[in-house]
Amino acid sequence: MDSWVDGQPADALSLKDRGLAYGDGLFETIAVHGGQPVLLDRHLTRLAEGCSRLAIAADIERVRSELLAYAAAMGEGVLKLILTRGDGLRGYAPDPAAQGRRILQGSPPATYPAVHGEQGVRLFPCVTRLSNQPLLAGLKHLNRLEQVLARAEWRDGEHAEGLMLDQAGRVIEGVFSNLFLVRDGVLITPDLKRCGVAGVMRAEILFQAESLAIPTQITDISLEQLQWADEVFMCNSVYGVWPVRAYAALSWPVGPLTRKLQTIARALLDA
Amino acid sequence: MDSWVDGQPADALSLKDRGLAYGDGLFETIAVHGGQPVLLDRHLTRLAEGCSRLAIAADIERVRSELLAYAAAMGEGVLKLILTRGDGLRGYAPDPAAQGRRILQGSPPATYPAVHGEQGVRLFPCVTRLSNQPLLAGLKHLNRLEQVLARAEWRDGEHAEGLMLDQAGRVIEGVFSNLFLVRDGVLITPDLKRCGVAGVMRAEILFQAESLAIPTQITDISLEQLQWADEVFMCNSVYGVWPVRAYAALSWPVGPLTRKLQTIARALLDA
Missing domain, CATH: 3.20.10.10 (D-amino Acid Aminotransferase, subunit A, domain 2)
Structure with a gap:
């Protein structure tokens, strides 16, 4: 299944993304079963806590609805969400107005023995x-x-x-x-x-x-x-x-x- | 000036890059003056040391020639090199055969007062x-x-x-x-x-x-x-x-x- 960036199918990311430059972001790895993300509330709670501590602006309800839609489309597997601070210019200073960037990637169910x-x-x-x-x-x-x-x-x-x-x-x-x-x-x-x-x-x-x-x-x-x-x-x-x-x-x-x-x-x- | 990824003009990066997923890579920020990267040998020495300690395969002489070519084209400014471990699959385990990915980005000269x-x-x-x-x-x-x-x-x-x-x-x-x-x-x-x-x-x-x-x-x-x-x-x-x-x-x-x-x-x- 295609990955999504900010809700749109995409296979590539801006080279200016601060997730790449500084690891400036968060992620969640979510089991998906029967089209549902498992323990979704707990994942979103941790994500919100991370956004708060890193001061990354993110609309958690929008993340929720995207995760639900993506999980429904993939059915079974593992859904990875990466939330970065978005594009940056040169230097570490975060733009207080920056909007978080949402990256969703699906993969087949885990195959641990x-x-x-x-x-x-x-x-x-x-x-x-x-x-x-x-x-x-x-x-x-x-x-x-x-x-x-x-x-x-x-x-x-x-x-x-x-x-x-x-x-x-x-x-x-x-x-x-x-x-x-x-x-x-x-x-x-x-x-x-x-x-x-x-x-x-x-x-x-x-x-x-x-x-x-x-x-x-x-x-x-x-x-x-x-x-x-x-x-x-x-x-x-x-x-x-x-x-x-x-x-x-x-x-x-x-x-x-x-x-x-x-x-x-x-x-x-x-x- | 366009960015380069592995020597080719590009403005986007694979979503599977481990630089994004884990910050699995290194960077150098290099002053460019008169088409020359300043202190290039020292930058490459540190980069090589980092590649060795992180076990990232990288052809440092190829990095050098790309930096020289990019700097010559940009003339004046700041050249940022990001070297990641390249694409990964799910999980932290690095692929021992992975080839480093080279990302070059140019920006105008710094404007500190x-x-x-x-x-x-x-x-x-x-x-x-x-x-x-x-x-x-x-x-x-x-x-x-x-x-x-x-x-x-x-x-x-x-x-x-x-x-x-x-x-x-x-x-x-x-x-x-x-x-x-x-x-x-x-x-x-x-x-x-x-x-x-x-x-x-x-x-x-x-x-x-x-x-x-x-x-x-x-x-x-x-x-x-x-x-x-x-x-x-x-x-x-x-x-x-x-x-x-x-x-x-x-x-x-x-x-x-x-x-x-x-x-x-x-x-x-x-x-």
Whole structure:
């Protein structure tokens, strides 16, 4: 399916776009099932938060209606939205009157092996560490060189994801997923106030757990704490939940809370 | 003058370019005078270093010949080169066989007020701090949201540049310039091993100072050390050298070493 730029079919972008020049923008990767964008409200909420923090003018309701129309036309697959600050002139200073530019790209459904969800995955220990930048933490912005470097660290099929630490050695997230662990019945996920991407599926899982009266905690997590976890899993808004079986010398069983939340995530993606 | 993409006139870019998706690339901003790119070797050296560290395949001699041809055609102005990893598919994993994409854009000569160089500038105290990422430090890569946020902090004409600190409060650089100070006859500039862009004019000034037997030092600099500086100046490869007159409550005279290096930089830009 053709991509859209500002609502029109297009296959090319202005060379003046600040998304190219500075990574000056945001993106969302959205599962589409039965012509519907999954977890659309959560994606739009994060996008709006990003626009607010980067001071990018964007009409979120217009983005919503374009996403709905594009998803209806594509049916099944993955929809990527890139929202940039639009064209710029020379220099970093953003034009306060700039209108955001909306880029929609569709691709076929993700083709991760089913075994990742069924039997769990092994995480690659990434050497690339996340830098602390509270002003950008949590946002899914276009400055993603750290993820590119981390993802380039392994090419084997043995590792489905990589684990990224911050500069202080805290456990933060996967390269394209968020991390949860379970310890004594409590569902715990890293605090993303310094770095990391606050994933849409992460937010949904926290919400679902609270609905089930499962205690949750958002806090700093050390590698040592990971060692004492009863269960570990990764999540994102395309594949749902993958149990984590191993990381370096550590290993975990696939646990019951992981399976419960995996089933809920699957149901959302297949709804 | 038309932009070029991979040596051909073009005004648009593939929507699949990883420069847009992830800021997965590098850039150089090059002064052009009399049809010649100024400090071309230094720009290409930094570019090659960036390609090596990001593992982007690029034929640097081909980049050189394109820059020379483009500069000859434009005559006077500023030439921006963006080198991206080229098109990507979904996901962060870089294709090891990807060929870099070369984007050249020309713009008219910079129009900074002459008074900046003549009388010196006042630096805005940026609240946005640089994050520490040794794997990217020194490179002029396309992940520049920190500079966008910092440059958005002021819009008055009173401040020509802003000063950026790192998360630990060290003095690092301007938003689009490097910083030098002079203390007891020694020319000192911040160490950029954790963050910052290793500017081409910074390298040239260090080289020129050494040729003049002026002692130089690359080291961590605190705000307190800035306070005791005899002279402070900023530099980049487009405007050359601007003396710094003031930053917050601090002020400095325009000193003799600043003037000497400014004259040398001006001669290079006007050669």
